[in-house]
Amino acid sequence: MSNNRKKPSIECTNLHEYLKSLPQEILDSLYNHPATCLAVYRELPALAKQLIVRLLYIEQSIPQAVVSSWVSHQYQSHSKKTQETLTSLRIWKEAIMPGGLTAWMLNATFRANLRIALVGGGRPWTMSAYLEEDPRARDIAFLDNYAAERWETVLHYMVASSQQAGISEDASNTLLQSGLMARDETQDNAPVITRSGFQFLLMDRSSQVWYFILQYLNSVSARGMSLVECLSFLFQLSFSQLGKDYSTDGMSQGLLTFLQHLREFGLVYQRRRTSGRFYPTRLALNIASGDTKAKLAAEPTEGYIVVETNYRVYAYTDSSLQLALIGLFSDMLYRFPNMTVALITRESARNAFRGGITANQIITFLNLHAHPKMLKDGLSQLPATVSDQIRLWEHERDRFTFTEGVLYNQFLSQSDYETVKNYADQLECVVWSCDTRRTLVVSQNGHNSVRKFWKQNCRR
Known part of the structure; x- marks a missing residue:
């Protein structure tokens, strides 16, 4: 299923664009988690939030004309875009009321779990805090330094810096699969940065992390992990508290593996793999949000x-x-x-x-x-x-254009040359020709047809 999804572009794909690319069944499963519903709601335009709040406690269809009447006439075009966004995210769907009226019906699963996230109730949806005090507790300054160091290890690897130690095969493969790096045949297949990779390096830190995680999520199914489980955990991380430790109790094996990968990228800190607690870093907070507050304070603020x-x-x-x-x-x-x-x-x-x-x-x-x-x-x-x-x-570098072709020369007569050339012209496969030298270059695609014609009509 994940192989049919549209690959995120190098532009900083936002949360909604990514969710729209997911199959319907995955998106519906994600809405079973209050953290996902709250993350999606948080990133919606103001008008969409207003519509959802009005419908949050209405458990029946509302005529579309009624919903449109809630918006002033001068903002109807904006209202139409908002309705398209809510539909593509499957937050609501079109329904037919008795009498044939078209109506909007809020997604029941989304409604129930957004209520839990906003007003409480139901099962706990946040991560479990570790109960015992950590004798080696880490403060925010340590977590910021750790996150910056781990993330810069990935960036160092991309620019072929001497500081390439510490990056795993998983991270390297993610960079290759995403097109940020490619194998260079002239350098023993060593990974080198690509055009997209350089654009990636020009992004701000939070945008880099979000794009890289999206690329990683494209391959979680092949790694034996659940995409829904991993995404839900990321949304829970985005609502965690910086400097607070959380427990790994109750996590599946796939989620524990995902946690180790996030640890490598600097999104979480864990003293040991077997440690029962972990600390989310600033990179994980509001990971799917465009909020500039989530950026690392260590990012340079002026040029150099x-x-x-x-x-x-x-x-x-x-x-x-x-x-x-x-x-x-x-x-x-x-x-x-x-x-x-x-x-x-x-x-x-x-x-x-x-x-x-x-x-x-x-x-x-x-x-x-x-x-x-x-x-x-x-x-x-x-x-x-x-x-x-x-x-x-x-x-x-643009002075020459290289085209693969096949050379035809040594024609026995001018008529043979002109016959073959005219036939190649009809096929629109002539790359170059010189009448005085009876020389003709034909494209690879037209070579078989021209050769067959030459053998049938010109060879004696």
Whole structure:
């Protein structure tokens, strides 16, 4: 079933877009968990929330005309989009009332579990807190450092940094399957970053985590785990309390395996695999939300790159990850404790282009991380000579177009050449021809037909 789902794009796919891509039976199963219902409700537009609240305690169909009357006339177009969103998420469905009136009926499972999440009652839906006090309790600062360290291990691996230790085969395979990295046949099939991977590195931290987890979830069924169980646990994590420990009691074996993978990515901290408690980190909080409060406080708040007209790049940072990113498209010249000098050359730029990175992505990266001294009215002042030259280096690669073909020459007569060429023209498979030399290049797709025609009509 999961193989038929639409693969999330590199743009930061939000929660609703992902849920819409799931099969109906999986989506219905997810609504059996109050945490899922609350997470979906939290991300809905304000108008959709208002409609749900009005219908939350009405256990019968409501005519669509009545629902539309709740919205002012000038907002009817917005109301239509809201209704489409609620329908595609299976929060409500269309029903026919006695007399033929079309109506909306709130999903009974969604209604019941959202009530539990909002007003209480029913079975507990939050994770169980660990009852005994942890003698080695971890504070929020420790969890933030741990999460940043584990996540940067994945990013270091993507940029082929020297700090590649600590990433598992599962994480490596996820990067390959998602298209963020690919095997390079010229380097003994070593994984190298792709164009999508570079776009991924330009995302903010919370968007990176969400996209990476989506890619991981695409393969949970093949790993012997339940997608519904894993997603439900993620939603529970998103409502957990930072700095509080939770118990693993009652977790299935598949969920315990999933917990270990989240531990590797830095979403949870667990001292030992056999430990009965774990701590959610800031990466796990509001994981499916666009809330900027969920971002790591450790993310850089201002730029650190200065670019001169002589193509020199000065990076005022001691982060090996940030330097590794710059090294994707430049040559490192000097390294000092708090500043590094690099040079963008034709060869370094071409190496980046060969890896799938585009000129616009390089320029965007330099503008995004520009030092405050390079800003004017809040905008980066990247030298035009540098940006133009990077684009020209990229255009150099577009001077030739390579097409596979088959060469026909040594025709016995001009008439034979013209006969074959005219036939190939009819098939629209001529790649190149030279009448004076009686030479013809035919595409691979048309080769068999042209060869058969030549044998039947021209060979003597």
